[in-house]
Amino acid sequence: MARSFIYRRGGRTGEVSFNMTPLVDCTFLLILFFLLTSQMASESLARLEIARPRGSQAVQARMAARGVVINVLSAQDAPGGTAADGRAIAYLVDGRRIPAGDIEALTQLLRARASAEGTGRNLLVEVRADRRVHYGHVEPVLSAAAKAGVPRMNITAVAEPAR
Amino acid sequence: MEAMRERIQLASDRSLTRRPFRVGRGRDRSKIQPLLTPMIDVTFQLLLFLLLVGTFRPPEGQIPAVSPQRAGIALAQRDVAKPIVLTLRRTGDGVAYEMSGLGRRWTSPQELYTGLIACRESLGSDQVAVVVRPGQDVPWNNVVEAVNQAIRAKFRNVGIHPLSP
Numbered sequence: 001m002a003r004s005f006i007y008r009r010g011g012r013t014g015e016v017s018f019n020m021t022p023l024v025d026c027t028f029l030l031i032l033f034f035l036l037t038s039q040m041a042s043e044s045l046a047r048l049e050i051a052r053p054r055g056s057q058a059v060q061a062r063m064a065a066r067g068v069v070i071n072v073l074s075a076q077d078a079p080g081g082t083a084a085d086g087r088a089i090a091y092l093v094d095g096r097r098i099p100a101g102d103i104e105a106l107t108q109l110l111r112a113r114a115s116a117e118g119t120g121r122n123l124l125v126e127v128r129a130d131r132r133v134h135y136g137h138v139e140p141v142l143s144a145a146a147k148a149g150v151p152r153m154n155i156t157a158v159a160e161p162a163r
Numbered sequence: 164m165e166a167m168r169e170r171i172q173l174a175s176d177r178s179l180t181r182r183p184f185r186v187g188r189g190r191d192r193s194k195i196q197p198l199l200t201p202m203i204d205v206t207f208q209l210l211l212f213l214l215l216v217g218t219f220r221p222p223e224g225q226i227p228a229v230s231p232q233r234a235g236i237a238l239a240q241r242d243v244a245k246p247i248v249l250t251l252r253r254t255g256d257g258v259a260y261e262m263s264g265l266g267r268r269w270t271s272p273q274e275l276y277t278g279l280i281a282c283r284e285s286l287g288s289d290q291v292a293v294v295v296r297p298g299q300d301v302p303w304n305n306v307v308e309a310v311n312q313a314i315r316a317k318f319r320n321v322g323i324h325p326l327s328p
Contacts, residue, residue, distance in 0.1 A: 020199050020203065023203070024199065024202070024203060024206065027203070027206045027207065027210060028206065030210055031206065031209055031210055031213065034210070034213040034214070034217060035213070050221065050223060051303060051304045051307035051308070052221075052304070053226075053272065053304075053307050053308045053311035053312070054272045054273065054276075054308070054311075054312075055272075055276070055311070055312075055315050056224065056226075056311060057226055057311050057314045057315050058223070058224025058225055058226050058311070059224045059225060059226075060222055060223065060224045060225075061224065061225050072303075086300060086302065126225060128223075129303045130303065131302060131303055131304035131307070132302055132303070132304070133302070133303050134299065134300050134301060134302060134303070135251075135297040135298065135299060135300075135301045135302075135303060135306050135326075136299035136300065136326065138303050138306070139299075139323075139325060139326050142323060142325070143325055146325075152227065152228075153227075153228060154225035154226065154227055154228070155225065155226045155227075155228050155307055155310060156223055156224070156225060156226075157223070157224060157225075157226050157307050157311065158221045158222065158223065158224070159221075159222045159223060159224030
C-alpha cells in the first residue's frame with residue numbers, strides 16, 4: 001500500500017518525513033509552464049502602450065513574418081514627461097534608436113532594408129506606435145515608409161483572444 | 164551482558180549518524196538517493212524569479228493598411244467611386260469621426276462602426292476606398308480605432324491620409 005503524506009521511514013520508529021516527490025513534480029510543472037508561456041523580451045519590440053480598438057481585427061502574426069518593426073516611443077515615458085504630451089521621443093528599429101524627427105535617417109534605414117529585399121514592395125513594415133502619441137508625430141514615419149517605396153504596412157494593435 | 168550493551172549503544176549511534184550526500188534508506192543499504200533539499204531550494208528560487216520578473220503582455224496583432232501615398236489614394240479614386248473620407252477631429256473631451264459628403268458625425272467607435280456598415284450597404288460595394296484623415300493632434304489610438312472599424316465593417320481598401328496633401 002502506498003504511503004501517504006507523512007510516513008515512517010525504514011524500519012525505525014518515531015522518525016517521520018514529508019514526501020517531497022509530488023511537491024517537486026508540481027514545482028517543475030509550474031516552472032515549465034512559466035518558461036513556455038512567458039514571452040521573452042525582444043530587441044525589436046519596445047515596451048509601450050499598444051492601441052486597443054473595440055472589436056479588434058488585428059491578426060496575430062509570427063515574429064519571423066513581422067518584417068521591419070518601427071516602434072514609436074511616447075515622450076510621456078521619458079523623464080519629465082507629462083500626461084498631456086503627445087510627442088514622440090524616438091523611433092526604435094531593429095534595436096537602433098533614432099531620435100524623433102530624424103526622418104532622413106529612418107528613410108535611409110528603410111531604403112537599405114528595401115534594397116536588401118530586392119524592392120520595397122517585398123518589404124513588410126509594421127508600425128508599432130504608442131497609443132498616446134499624436135498622429136502629427138506618427139505620420140512622418142508612415143511617410144518615410146512611403147518614400148522608401150513601401151506601399152503597404154501593418155499597424156500593431158491588441159488582438160482579441162481567439163475563440 | 165556488557166558486550167551486548169555496547170553493541171546496542173553502537174547500533175543506536177549509527178542510526179543517528181547522517182551521511183552528507185548519499186543516504187542509505189531503510190534496511191536496503193545498497194539503495195542510494197541524492198539529497199533533495201538543495202535541489203528544491205534552487206527550484207523554488209527559479210520559480211520565484213520567474214513569478215516576479217515575468218510580465219504578462221496583451222497579445223499583439225496586425226491590422227493591414229495602405230501607406231499615406233498620394234498614388235494609392237489616386238488609384239482608389241479611379242477604381243470604383245469617390246473614396247469615403249473619414250475625418251478625425253479632436254474635441255474637448257475626445258475625438259469626433261466625421262464622414263465627408265454625408266455630413267454625419269460620430270463620437271464613439273461603436274457608432275462609427277454602425278455608420279460604416281450602413282454606408283457600405285447603401286453603396287452596395289466593399290471595394291470603395293476608405294481614407295482615414297486624422298488631425299495632427301489626434302491620438303494614434305483613435306486613428307487605429309478608425310482603421311479597425313472600417314476593416315470591421317468589411318471595407319477592403321483602407322488607407323491613412325497624409326497631413327500635407
